[in-house]
Amino acid sequence: MKSGPDIALVASLVGDPARANMLTALMNGRALTASELAQEAGITPQTASSHLAKLETGGLVEPEKQGRHRYYRLTDDDVASVLEGLAGLAARTGHMRVRTGPKDPALRRARICYDHLAGDLGVQMLDSLRIRNLIRQKKQDIELTAEGERFLAKHLQISRGMLTHPRRPVCKACLDWSERRHHLAGTLGAAMMQRFAELKWAARDTTPGSRVVNFTRTGEKQFAALFGSDAG
Amino acid sequence: MKSGPDIALVASLVGDPARANMLTALMNGRALTASELAQEAGITPQTASSHLAKLETGGLVEPEKQGRHRYYRLTDDDVASVLEGLAGLAARTGHMRVRTGPKDPALRRARICYDHLAGDLGVQMLDSLRIRNLIRQKKQDIELTAEGERFLAKHLQISRGMLTHPRRPVCKACLDWSERRHHLAGTLGAAMMQRFAELKWAARDTTPGSRVVNFTRTGEKQFAALFGSDAG
DNA sequence: TTCATGCTTCGATGGTAGCCGAAGCATTCC
DNA sequence: GGAATGCTTCGGCTACCATCGAAGCATGAA
Structure with a gap:
């Protein structure tokens, strides 16, 4: 009767609390073992196994066998993008998973x-890039300008060649759930975040499962110098 | 301990097939009544009412009371955007919602x-009108040409004056889910469908809730003469 | 008024899916 | 080899929720 993609199927996968917790735990980009995900969701390994099988056939997660572990x-990041979008819808109704900690x-x-980088600073960065014509954005589509290439090479030692990927766009807009505006995804977004880490400007929080990114004092200054509202 | 928006809550709203069908039906941007949505989802009004209440508190849909109808x-479009994202994920796994009956x-x-008329014949009709310059189409916007007015008056006894409506456009392109192309909506689309019925060219299927339109033998001939690929 | 239509609420039912205990493979370590 | 770890499969239990019939409001028509 109806045609078109079966969004109910995918949505119901995310719709279960246990699976949603697993997916949110994976949002930090790192691979986790089945046990870790089980613990993250607060369920037993056998239940987690069932959930992960469903997520796998649904194309939301991918397994990687390593010894007797299954990562x-x-x-x-398309999956991540949709998850952020859902988070955005949930956020504005005020429905949070648990009290704000x-x-x-x-x-x-x-x-x-x-x-890649999200949150206030992530949005701020994309804004700055756009305002200074380092990128050109048409709704969801973003492309790097010649100026932008020079900027990246000069300040972050990122060359255009590093960013090419067979199946992933260089730039992409990702909707930020906390800011309700876009931040930068794609290979460029990933490369920049990686560079920030390498330069010791910022580091992921050490507590396992956390998605928080902590900027160092000097990192924050450097970041502000490049992408601050009074930069350029 | 977890923070962040409760994506499971929103996702589970979309995760139910009935609700997903309703949301997909609303993707064209038009408002639909509760009954229409019930029919779209293939459920009874009382079930639909329950679903719509949930969608409303979830912030996915908004009601607008109009007389004894509830649109x-x-x-x-943030909601629409997320739904599109979900459709994208579903599409690439090859999971289509095909309820073959x-x-x-x-x-x-x-x-x-x-x-108005949709499906293969609906798309065919709009194509024919466009090719013969009876309408002028710019993406979503369609306007009737002088030739078109003459054509309608001559063959279907539809005058321009019958089509004016305070809150509804005369012509509009409506995306056809089975054909993935446009068919004709608006007051003209409605008037033409009504005329087909009056002329006994076609009638809606008698089974309640069905959206099927049955063409009579002669009706099909007349329709083909006007809008067939070799017509004009 | 009386009737019809559109939508909602209530109550009961049934199917489905999440959940865990127990057992079964697979891999690694001793 | 045997033991331990990580993960999966199986079976049964339970809880939730979509569903619909019947009845109750609200609005509009006659």
Whole structure:
């Protein structure tokens, strides 16, 4: 009767609390074992196994066998993007998973979204790039300008060649759930986040499962110098 | 301990097939009544009422009372965007929602879309009108040409004056889910469908809740003469 | 008023899916 | 080899929720 993609099937996968917790845990881009995901969701391994099998056939996660462990990761950042979108819808109705904890402000300020920077600083960065014509954005589509290439090479030692990937766009807009605006995804978003880490500007929170990104004092300065509202 | 929006709550709303069908029906941006949505989802009004209440508190749809009808529309395009994202994920796993039934071929051929003709014949009709310059189409916007007015008056006894409506456009392109192309909506689309019925060219299927439109033998001939690929 | 239509609430039912205990493979370590 | 770990499969239990019939409001028509 109806045709078109079966969104109910995918949505119901995310719709279960246990699976949703697993997926959210995977949003930091790292692969986790089945046991870790079980613990994250607060269920027994056998139940988790069932859930993970469903997520796998649904194409949301991908397994990687390693010894007697089975590591799972999100299939790609498209999945992450949809999850962030859902988070955005949930956020504005005020429905949070649990009461806002002490880490919440930090999470809103800077966090990992799959493999790129999200939160206040992530949005701010994309804004800055756009305003200074380093990228050109048409709704969801973003492309790097010649100026942008020079900027990246000069300040972050990122060359255009590093960013090419057979199945992933260089730039992509990802909707930020805490800011309700876009931040930068794609290989460029990933490369920049990686560079921030390498330069010791920022580091992921050490507590396992956390998505918080902590900026160092100097990192924050450097970041502000490049992408601050009064930069350029 | 967990923070962040409760994505499971929102996702589970979309995860139910009936609700997903309703939401997909609302994807064209138009508001539909509760009954229409019930019919779209293939459920009874009382079940639909329950679903719509949930969708409303979940912030996915917004009601608008009008007389004794209750029109629902998607809250905004953020919701639509997330639904598209989910559709994208579902599409690449090859999971389509195809409920094959005995009526299915008939439904694909000709059916009611709100109050106008949809399906293969609906798309064919719009194509024919466009090719013969009876209408002028710019993406979603369609306008009737002078030739078109003459054509309608001559062959279907439809005058321009019958089509004016305070809140509804004369012509509009409506995306056809079975053909994935546009068919004709608006007051003209409705008037033409009504005329087909009056002329006994076609009639809606008698089974309640069905959207199938059955063409009579002579009706099919007349329709083909006007809008067939070799017509004009 | 009386009737019809559109929608909602209530109550009961049934199917489905999440959940865990127990057992079964697979891999690694001793 | 045997033991331990990580994960999966199987079976049965339970809880939830979609579903519909019947009845109750609200609005509009006659």
